[in-house]
Amino acid sequence: MDYFDPSDIAEKILDALRKERKEMKNMNVMLLGKTGVGKSTLINNLFNERLAETGIGKPVTQKIQQHSKENFPLTIFDTPGLELGGDNAIESLLKEINEQIRKGIRSGDMEKVIHCILYCVSAGSHRFEEEEKKFIRLFLDENKDTNIPVIIVITQAVSKKDAKELQSCIEAENLGVSQIVPVLAEDYELDEDMVVRAYGLDRLSEIIYEIVPDAMKKTFVSVQKANIKLKTQKSHAIVAATAAGAGATGAIPIPFADSLALIPEQIAMLASITTVFGLSLEKSAIAAIVSGTLGTAGATVAGKTAVSGILKLIPGAGSVAGGVVSGGVAAALTAALGEAYIAVMVAIAKGEMKEGDLKTEKGRKFLSETFKNALKLKRNEKGERIE
Ligand SMILES: Nc1nc2c(ncn2[C@@H]2O[C@H](COP(=O)(O)OP(=O)(O)OP(=O)(O)O)[C@@H](O)[C@H]2O)c(=O)[nH]1
Ligand SMILES: [Mg+2]
Missing domain, CATH: 3.40.50.300 (P-loop containing nucleotide triphosphate hydrolases)
Known part of the structure; x- marks a missing residue:
């Protein structure tokens, strides 16, 4: 994959999801x-x-x-x-x-x-x-x-x-x-x-x-669907672990300037959250979430601007050279993506949003705003919020 492809990412999430379901x-x-x-x-x-x-x-x-x-x-x-x-x-x-x-x-x-x-x-x-x-x-x-x-x-x-x-x-x-x-x-x-x-x-x-x-x-x-809090608590634990992992590994190589790839751990994180919520989402819905978050944080077209737009929002990310980001930035990006994804799952689980809404203007706006707000938060090296 040499460019930002939400559909490809969605396919990978679905693969991970199928595997998780089988093992449950x-x-x-x-x-x-x-x-x-x-x-x-x-x-x-x-x-x-x-x-x-x-x-x-x-x-x-x-x-x-x-x-x-x-x-x-x-x-x-x-x-x-x-x-x-x-x-x-x-x-x-x-x-x-x-x-x-x-x-x-x-x-x-x-x-x-x-x-x-x-x-x-x-x-x-x-x-x-x-x-x-x-x-x-x-x-x-x-x-x-x-x-x-x-x-x-x-x-x-x-x-x-x-x-x-x-x-x-x-x-x-x-x-x-x-x-x-x-x-x-x-x-x-x-x-x-x-x-x-x-x-x-x-x-x-x-x-x-x-x-x-x-x-x-x-x-x-x-x-179960009666207690959303059980789901969000479990999901936040998954995000925290993945973000901390991304932070500890240090740099996530992002072939900058022309691509925004997700590492397998981030794919697994999104699949696990979907499992926790027990939602069977269509591939197109997952692709809409991916493009609505990662794809719109500063870009109208996927690719170059998507990456720089995202990094611009992360406090202290600074300028990135050499196609890698620091551990802290990797953790922040992972945490923000996870948190935005959880917000979408909650909205769907509560019936405030339908799967179909994700592709509408209203849905895209919700996704983009939620992700941007999560990116802007100050975080430590593990991706935990610090204020
Ligand atoms: N509004 C409301 N109605 C309920 C509730 N629980 C049961 N009912 C009603 O009570 C009736 C019996 O409920 P069921 O869930 O079929 O009871 P059941 O124990 O499964 O009955 P069997 O399978 O025949 O043993 C139905 O008409 C339900 O709609 C409830 O929490 N709220
Ligand atoms: Mg019965």
């Missing part, structure tokens, strides 16, 4: 709870893909169904129609669930084990029913040795007061579950002009992140 470990979440308590609604709003809409799912046992999607490293073990009627029903259901859990453990395969169990109880039921208590006690008792974290999710928590009351009732049982979290997964329309806003999913996400095994944290941050 599959996470398994089990959903328990009575019919209609909002299990499907919960997972559809918690995760990037609407898994519960992919049909009834593949039956694993008589009562357990498996929801998954190609190229999405999450499997939901759903128990639709779980009704707690009579002793035998409880026992047969428990047996199927326990067998499923043990099958995963016996496999010795980290990607087949259940990593987290969400037990849903509806806030609308106002009380913690005896049968439910009995079920969950038996279940927890039989699963003591497996150490799989169980979270009780109080779903359909339209009334925070009701949810709190139910939470107290459950807490009083001292069940030994990891957490009890009230959630309203989707806005609830009380009447025409009264809407109760959804809440609690961000907290649930944070709790799941804390309790799943370390090996699954990366997957979880990527597949």
